[in-house]
Amino acid sequence: MKLRNAKSWAIGFVFVLGLVSAGAQDNSYLSSSTAPEATATSGSQPSDDAPLTTITKRVNEVNVFFTATDKHGKFVKHLNKNDFQVLDDHKPPQSIVDFRSETDLPLRLGLLVDSSGSVTSRFGFEQQAATQFLTQILRPRFDQAFLIGFNTKSQLIQDYTDNVGLLSKGIERLQAGGGTALYDAIFHACHNKLLGLSHDRPVRKALIVLSDGEDNQSYVSLQQAIDMAQRAEVIIYAISTDDSGLVMRGDGVLQQLAEATGGRAFFPFKMKDITKSFGAIEDELRSQYIVAYKPAEFENVGRYRSIEIVAANKNLHVRSRKGYYAPRQ
Secondary structure, three states: OOEOOOOOEOOOEEEEEOOOOOOOOOOHHHOOOOOOOOOOOOOOOOOOOOOOOOOOOOOOOEEEEEEEEOOOOOEOOOOOHHHEEEEEOOEOOOEEEEEEEEOOOOEEEEEEEEOOHHHHHHHHHHHHHHHHHHHHHOOOOOOEEEEEEEOOOEEEEEEEEOOHHHHHHHHHHOOOOOOOOHHHHHHHHHHHHOOOOOOOOOOEEEEEEEEOOOOOOOOOOHHHHHHHHHHOOOEEEEEEOOOOOEOOHHHHHHHHHHHHHOOOEEOEOOHHHHHHHHHHHHHHHOOEEEEEEEOOOOOOEOOEEEEEEEEOOOOOEEEEOOEEEOOEO
């Protein structure tokens, strides 16, 4: 194990930015007592504000959120589609349908808090930082978030709401102890709360995970958890809870989850850096672009297709999800 730089980040928290409407609480579906099917596609029920009748038409159009930062890590705004090249399955798309900066979309966030015995040392401070983050980012009647606590099993503590008070009370009720089923928690959160949802307007879905990344109880694999997040088009942000000062196996897991979905992993060494990590996530969620395009040589056969977005300016760094699964006929 290598010593971690004292300025590096550390907390494991996958906050799921999700797109779902509030519904009745039901903790049973989050139990990891049975292995889930990786191909399931059900989601939550639409909210009362949704149209009574929804007609869905499948189109071969891909929507991708991404961020662009300079060499100092600062977000670069006011760019246009000519500043980027999109590659789908290593080929330029048939056409770019839309390109715009998205700074004000409604947020649908999922907060996954690791409450296993391995995170006890800074658990109280992390709870406070999470509450502060939700207070700052959630806009009443516009954004919504849900809270899941997980150790050996996952439990929906608070369903979708814009009420920070309810979310805060749920965070306070979490108690550390037990094993860690991180992959199951991500899989079920994406599958049950974020996948297969229809809305009358676009929203930004994200999952924020607070964990050390050390899984020892899951039925599904890391790759299955990533696949489900990609199917649900969820961005994962991870904040590590590890405060050992060492580079652990879980750090790589958190990094892999974030990179595959277009998010970021944070490893705060000091407790004050935890608050900075949440602040960086908030800034990023308000500083993204979205590109919509029609892929070339597209087939509805359900296979995985890679996505790469490259900036014309070589000094810019672009982050986006790495790919998606084409729908089946």
